[in-house]
Amino acid sequence: MNNAAAIRQVAVLGAGVMGAQIAAHLANADMPVVLFDLPAKEGDPNGIATKAIANLAKLNPAPLAIKERAQLIQPANYDQHLEALRTCDLLIEAIAERPDWKADLYRRVTPYLNDRAILATNTSGLPLSALAQSVPDTVRSRFCGIHFFNPPRYMALVELIPCATTDPAILDLLETFLVSTLGKGVVRGKDTPNFIANRIGVFSMAAIMHQTQVFGLGLDLVDALTGPAIGRAKSATYRTADIVGLDTMDHVFKGSAHALPQDPWRSYYQVPDWLNTLIAKGALGQKSGAGFYAGKGKQVFDPTTGTYRDAGAKPDEAVQAILKRKNPAEKFAALRASDHPQAQFLWAIHRDVFHYAAVLLAEIADNARDVDFAIRWGYGWSLGPFEIWQAAGWKQVAAWIAADIAAGKALTTTPLPAWVDQVDGVHRPQGSYSAAENAYKPRSSLPVYQRQLYPEPVLGEAPHRYGETVFENSGARLWTTGDGIGILSFKTKLHVIGDDVLEAVLASLNIAERDFAGLVLWQTEAPFSAGANLAEAVSVVLAGDFVSFEKAVAKFQQTTAALRYSAIPVVGAVQGLALGGGCEFLMHCDRVVAALESYIGLVEVGVGLIPAGGGCKEFARRAMDEAKGGDLLPFLRPYFEAMAMAKVSRSAEEAQQLGYLKPSDVIIFNPYELLYVAKAQVRALAETGYRPPQPRPIRVAGRTGMAAFQMALVNMRDGGFISAHDDQVSLKIATALCGGEVDANTWVDEAWLLGLERQAFVELAKTPLTQARIEHMLKTGKPLRN
Incomplete structure (x- = not known):
């Protein structure tokens, strides 16, 4: 009994800080949740739970991956809605640390539990053996502790605590659910004060x-x-x-x-x-x-x-x-x-x-x-x-x-x-x-851990051996575990993308097309990539060698195009930061598998540049597909805003909303399952007759779109919301996104859009204000507003 799918609906008892945020993380995992609390003394009887749900959108860090997830949380109260417990497979009690209050609540809710439902307490240290005395004999084998840490979305730890009567199969089921569905690190503690x-x-x-x-x-x-x-x-x-x-x-x-x-x-x-x-x-x-x-x-x-x-x-x-x-x-x-x-x-x-x-x-x-x-x-x-x-x-x-x-x-x-x-x-x-x-x-032998091909290590264990090296240079390593799939991992600090990484990607694609069924871009540790290697670029810029600089930009574009049009499926596996060029790499993969805690964005404006690795071109193509022959502007606008405002997603799901990830990309909760799932995606693509996409013309908004965005920028500049240089950088984004000085609805090829990206990138790099931004970022790690 360790199939997490057995848990289909959850009730959280108690809408306080922990209860509401536990409910939020369950909703993040697409789990319907009923959030209970006492009936309000005035107004809507569900008022306490309803207010707690509304408050989730105001908290920072955000408990919800996207605000819409709150719709999966149903407010309820103990006087009117106990019947709703009959369809719940798991109840998590998260009320105050008062044994008498918990005992009263258990006596009240247990008559409504179905014969499979698990009752778990989120106590942070009360003795389970004492709490179990208030649970009927028929339920006691399904009672245990499930201690989340605050904030539940972000803290990895959940302590799973059995009492003497807990059925071991219940613990295996919960551990599987917590590890894979909710992405947690589970530790089984003993029933001792404060646990571990x-x-x-x-x-x-x-x-x-x-x-x-x-x-x-x-x-x-x-x-x-x-x-x-x-x-x-x-x-x-x-x-x-x-x-x-x-x-x-x-x-x-x-x-x-x-x-x-x-x-x-x-x-x-x-x-x-x-x-x-x-x-x-x-x-x-x-x-x-x-x-x-x-x-x-x-x-x-x-x-x-x-x-x-x-x-x-x-x-x-x-x-x-x-x-x-x-x-x-x-x-x-x-x-x-x-x-x-x-x-x-x-x-x-x-x-x-x-x-x-x-x-x-x-x-x-x-x-x-x-x-x-x-x-x-x-x-x-x-x-x-x-x-x-x-x-x-x-x-x-x-x-x-x-x-x-x-x-x-x-x-x-x-x-x-x-x-x-x-x-x-x-x-x-x-x-x-x-x-x-x-x-x-040894470690747990639960099947769920077989999905963690390289689990989090502990000092003193045998170190991970990351397969057999196929190709390696100073920037990256191509390796395999012998299953017909290549894995490319960057070696640079923060996995920044310089010439050595570009060389490795191009060489690895050539090898993979010959020897493997597909390729996974996966880093052995976060982040995925902090973007282009600014330190490498700034020396060329300050030397005034813009011929070499433009060639480097062209090589970056060549590399992202090679990812997109490779003869084999290419899957990106991301957790943590994927910024700038790292985001553009992902945008050109056939599919992305993203851990929920992935923070993705095109942030080039922070250093006075625009996305020039195909990011503007990809957004233009996606807007065309979404418009389905209609007006392009409504579909271009959110992409323009994302780039002009350097928006970084606060979750992988928000990255889908912003357009950095496609609707077909896959989101998982446990980052240690990334490689396992990415390989599965490669196999699925390869075994269903994969054919690479073909280059096709793109319908652009032209001068009309540029004028619309320019008008919005003037208002923002005059209102003091952006600087004059922000205005110039954003106008370059609008130009590359809309296809430049052409009529609305003109069809252009990808090379045209990439040329606009490259031209704007180089022109901006020549300006003292952009050079100052790049140098400030390298020195401080923070953007300069100038």
Whole structure:
């Protein structure tokens, strides 16, 4: 029973922040959802759920892939609509963390469940065994925990928690559904307080707060030390607490202390007096306008004075130098040996979490891999605690921890468990260590994971071997796994497209047409491509060698045309950014398989240029097809706006709305399934008698279309919405999109439109304002408005 198709409709019980956003992500996956809440005391009885659904469109980051997905969410209330539960295959309870309230709700809804329906609670840490007591015996085998992390669309982690009576087949079904349908990383936890991620993550925050006081560091300095500098989320520690809410953090700490009476670290789950004072004053973080930070994050609270001061402290240069060391063993040895308080702080917070995770492993998780994935997916660490420890030298770090425990420097005198000295690392090619079973456990054998040809790795496992190399240069590598399909992966930073990548694409297409049934463009890691290699182009531009520059543009166009007219099917597989030339590559593939979290756009105007790899030409062709012989302008306008405003989709589905992806392109939720599905698309095209498209003339809007867009640009320029140079760049887009100085409805060939693109691209590159934009982007990574 692991077919995710068995779940066809879902009910979410509770329309609060989590419930509504869980419903939104289910709707993203084309899943009909009934969103329940209490009946409103006045007006529409469904008012609470209806308001929650309407609010989804206002949230940032957006819970909905496109706003229209909200139509799949049906508002309901417990008084009138419990009958609707009979057709639901999964109920996700997401009400407040009150066991008595949850028990009352279970007793109320379970009489309406069909005999297959699964009842799951989204509790973040309440004991499942206690909650199960309120579930009838007939339903108890279908009851479990399904803990999403906030925001549910973007956070990879879902913890799946069984109770003693849960049918294992139910867990397999849910894991399959969560992994493939919703795109999640699933970790199966044990029924222990706070489960895995919050048990370790909340402790880590408590330990950092304690060590902040011990070493007398400012809160902004701690954030500078505990964010990307050590491979953790940008919001680090205290900014994260402001996002969560100081009152919520206080509640979580108190809840942890209450739920863990035997935990040797229990005394650290308490907030200092100065923090209680902030909470009492209503300084609760972002939701109240002030917390640890105020003034839109520019000021930080100073516990020693009880006032706010300017934020922006940076780590000492000597400590920064240690953190930049690439060898983890050398880095940790230097941190521990240093007398600098910041270095001592960093060693202490790592030691504390290593110590805690080792002692807790057998109790909370099946194996060390589940702990590391839970922290990576749920808390945004680049490596989990056991991975960091192992990378730094398992035996040496264990000896240092033991020495600190003996010297009274650790937070408790609890010794490391005996298994720590019996292994030399917890991740091995054969699996990850289980302290409960004293064995290395392989990954799940559920069929859904066979779709992940190269699953997310954990440090210490056997590294992925990406097939057999067929062709390779400095820009890209063509390889195969022996199934008759070629795979092309870029090697450049951010997978930018320079001459070496263009050469690789052209060479790979020649080889693939001879030796393979089809070709997949797939990167072994995100992004798909940040676009053309500006650094390569700017040196040519600044040297004034515009003959070579135009030849480079022509070569780019030649490459995208080769993708489009290849004798074999070419499928693009995209996740993350696909900007500029990366987007144009996708637009010329026969089909694209896109992960939901794909952010696609033609953004050339940001550097004072226009799409010139066939992007304007492709939009002109698509507008012609959509117009079906009628007026072109209504179909050209959204494409013009997308390019002129450098619109980047906030999801793959929005990319379809904007026209960057075709209606026939495929959207999936789990990025680790991209290559599997892309290969399936190649086979489907190849095995149904694939024939490449043939070049055909394109009907264009000509002067009439250009004039219409020019009029709109004048209004925007005069209103101060765009600069004079924006106006010139956008006018060039209009020229290339509409076919230039020809009559309306003139038929032109692709070479004509590509010539207009190329001419405009080169003319703009000659202007000082565009050159300034390119240089500014290279220096700062941000667009210049000039």
